[in-house]
Amino acid sequence: MSSEIKKVEGITKESTQEMIDKALEVYPEKAKKKRAPHLAPNDGVSACVKSNRKTVPGVMSARGCAYAGAKGVVWGPIRDMVHVSHGPVGCGWYSWGTRRNLMTGINGVNQFAMQFTSDFQEKDIVYGGDKKLKQLLVEAHELFPLAKGISVLSECPVGLIGDDINSVAKQSAKELDLPIIPCNCEGFRGVSQSLGHHISNDTIRDHIIGTREFAEPETPYDIALIGDYNIGGDVWSVKPLLEEIGLNVKAVWTGDGELEKIAATHKVKLNIIHCYRSMNYMCRVMEEKYGIPWLEFNFFGPTKIRESLRAIAGRFDDRIKENVERVIAKYDPLMQAVIDEYRPRLEGKKVMLYVGGLRPRHTVNAYADLGMVVVGSGYEFAHGDDYERTSVEMPEATVIYDDASEYELEEFVNTLRPDLVGSGIKEKYLFQKMGVPFRQMHSWDYSGPYHAYNGFPIFARDVDMAVNSPTWKLVKSPF
């Protein structure tokens, strides 16, 4: 439980600070001063590190950019829109199919998980890209007539050469009678992906929300699932569970999402949000503007799923409350069987996490369900409110790191010798070369879903597979 203070044998405030100080030794003075406030032993009550600051140049950060946050996270998963990477070819190419936000539908017909780009050339930089944009919107509409809208996602050059995508979008939207959403998410804006999330939320606020309504009559059980991106099919695990307890999931933001349903979300009775970091902005907007309450929840591991289901039920009548108890009673033994199978092989194993903006706190208890303890955690692009929420989940005095450099992570892993590291593709092979088991925790390492009751058995299997693979026994050669 989050309320009791957890301790890890051998980890004290002093030992953690010593480890941090050692990691900082390598930095030149100025960089050391900048990095030091981003690393701290967990104090259990507050955001103990500084966050959402500029990355120190040259330190090998894992961070991405605002465009990545807009295209990869918020917009990309909306399945029935054409998402145009506006600018040179690279950004769209790198973010093409590399996030695993799965989609229903037929590719190129009513689902558009593809790479659309204006492919800027030198002449577009010199003369501007607005004309090209106008033309490509016409072409996209003609070739993909079932697309419900088009997003225009700016890459760095667009903002630097002074193009006006907003006026092009406005005019073209009128001419094509189609929602065309300009998103000024140039990669140089802000300090990480996070600003891209925020800018995208703002464009949803300015261009989409409230422009549609659901055709069927409202019910007291209408909700929206916010901040689930359907990584490896997460939404397809979560949505049926919410329906099983009697709720109507009217819209999903934005995993396997549909534009018009997102546009009608102002008509739901409750927003429940998984990834707080990337979508709390629109929850607040809908609360202020439409009076829709919102609730954070956590669907990683049976303990948190149980807590979350009850919290969700708390917002509804007895019918839902009874359904939730029934559902918990149905799944508890199934989850216990998973725990009985894997826990003996994982008991006491140590985990270190370094992910984006949610999972470093949200998965802590799922590991605990398997008998594992998280001994270090941190985020690429979290803010102070994320770290507040993290401190209560993490054991006392364990190390918390913000925008960690690869060097720091290496130092911490060398000192703590965790049995598993959960982080991203850029970190994966580094730690595997060190002989440390690893799972990608952005993409579920090409597995999933990990959310909800259907996800936990897969999560447990994957963790066990990583930690206990016989290949690790072969790392040390006999000669």
Add this chain to the structure above:
Amino acid sequence: MSADAAVKYVTEIPEDEVKRVAEWINTEEYKEKNFARQALVINPPHACQPLGAELAAHGFEGTLPFVHGSQGCASYYRSTLNRHFREPAPAVSDSMTEDGAVFGGQNNLHEALENAYTMYKPKMMAIFTSCMPEIIGDDLTAFIKNAKNKECVPADFPLPFANTPSFNGSHIHGYDAMLLSILQTLTEGKQVEGRCTGKLNLIPGFDANTGNYREYKRILKEFGIPYTLLADISETFDSPLDGTYRTYPGGTSLDEAADSVNGKATLTLGPYATAKTFTWIKDNFSGKHVSLPIPFGVVKTDALLLKLSELFGKPVPESLKAERGRAVDAITDAHQYIHGKKFALYGDPDYLMGYVSFLLEVGARPYHILCSKGTKKVEKELQALLDSSQDGKDGKIYINKDLWHMRSLLMTDPVDAMIGDTHGKFAARDANIPLFRFGFPNFDRVNLHRYPLVGYQGVINMMTTICNKFIEVRDETCEERYFEMMR
């Protein structure tokens, strides 16, 4: 009430409408509309310049690739290399943000150089640019000079730099620009009158198959020819798992690279990916300068061996002669499974040339040949290859088209298989044909980069992969009564 009338409801697309469009996108009519596109590019199979620059940088000893620009760019390049090789790809950026756009990137560059030099202890940092500094017009020559004056790094520390604007060319051009700058930097003042290293400088070009590099080295060892590979990524991206992480596990030694200017001969096997570098080498390196196509297939491998024999005055070793015989044996044994099969091909120019000549020599038909970033020269050379064989007569070349064009081609004028990279898998699935991932990148099959495509061994590997797949398809799809023991 009038407000109510204006309410727009959530609509569902009727199923028969989805069905209609799904059929329509496979038609000749759609193909025409698709090919009429002027502005929109859909599923282009090439990346931007800096990615290639990073690959070149990783090919040198102790070298830290350094992105001057936004940090997100660096993360994108690194992830791409991580996914393709399933290996670490350490690189830094100087994290330019809005204020960089206003004041220029010099402060970021200087701070990053000092930090990265201190933390990651490189022997060289290879600097290349992403969009932002290219657009605001950062003067890298001046910035780097100032960095050394300020002692961000020692005065003699090598800092090659390349302008690699993403709105020009593709990853192969970034590879070329970075390699050129690295060689210019390292060889400066190293040419010694009358000195000859006796070595071959071999330049593979933009090649993300580590097996190919090992194959070149093996061939040269068989010959007994001393060599310097420029740039050698084979250890960087195929390093052992033994419990120790090494930031710089391999790469061409900087001293050797510096001495390459005094080489006996320099040979590029990636003419399109090293055009500028090779032009410069011709004017600046001692010894002979030769450009050959990447040795895919028997004939181009023969040409390589003959050239090596000629340059170094050594006969082709018996071991390689025997290997040639085994390769010819392998393709003859398997030819019946590939003969007459039509192929769709796409990729970088050097690889594309290789696919075409390999297929023609085993009796297959290169049919749709697409280069998403090509020139008239590429088209002309491809056409000449097609013209060299009866099997090439109905092959058609598409320059500066993308994989959405390719999809239209596959659906209206079907082929038996496609050769390319992972990005073609959607079109291949729609067309119900196998996709061979010989190109870059491969995100969805394991260990392929360890299997060489060049040389006689490459001939055997490509032939085996392709023919066995055709046999497998037959086994999986044939009627029960035609399912038999032998194939």
